[in-house]
Amino acid sequence: MVSIERDAKFCPYCGHSLGSVVVEGKQRSYCESCKRVIYDNPVPVVAGVIIKDNGVLLVKRGIEPRKDYWSLPSGFIDTMEDAETAMIREMKEETNLDIKKARYITSIAQRGMRYNSVLIIGFHITEYKGELEPGDDAVEAKFFKMDNLPEFAFSKHYELVKIVLKKEKLL
Ligand SMILES: [Zn+2]
Known part of the structure; x- marks a missing residue:
């Protein structure tokens, strides 16, 4: 550790x-x-939620922290980058998908492993194109059925998925 x-x-x-x-x-x-x-201010992170056929897209982390655990495609915002641009960039890097339509859902504060506090800015992605292919920090990318989810790397990512399902009445 x-x-x-x-x-x-x-x-x-x-x-x-x-x-x-x-x-x-x-x-x-x-x-x-x-x-x-x-x-001590929170470090903003973006995360994208894609729901398809009662499944959610997750990526397997290839790096620490929480290497080998599954999380939403997510990442830090670059200097002078806005949240939506960062989310689109991270989705492309980690899943190869081109995001066409997404909307801000909510933000959730999470105790960080490296930072005192991380602010997860969550987006629900409703339109995208391209072939799913892991890249960058992700070693695998696939859809998991809601009743068969793996342990999440970050508990608040799971919370975000639940918020999307509830808001979008997908459950
Ligand atoms: Zn000083």
Whole structure:
């Protein structure tokens, strides 16, 4: 198991050890040296949900964290990239599908393994083209029937699938 340091211990600006301070009722990291409050913001991640014939498209992760577990096609947003563009890019990279129509569903906060908090921005994809083929961080890509789902790499991905099914009345 890789050891994971979620909370920063040193100031990202000057390298001084961080203390803490209460700001507006919340405990925050504080750098005594630059007199700066260090805010810990969530890292946004996009995830795409495709439902077909009572099945959901999942990819097998080829990298850590949670290597060999199944997840929704998902990934980090690049600098200056918007969420929808990131989702379309990640879907292409991990599944080879070209997304034609998708809509934002909801966002869910998840405790990260590498980051303190990750914000999963979920999309329901209703139109797409292309041959399903795993790529990039994904070693397999396939549809799983709802009554035969594998263990998810990230529990909130499963929650997102359930939200899509409920919202779209697909169950
Ligand atoms: Zn500092």
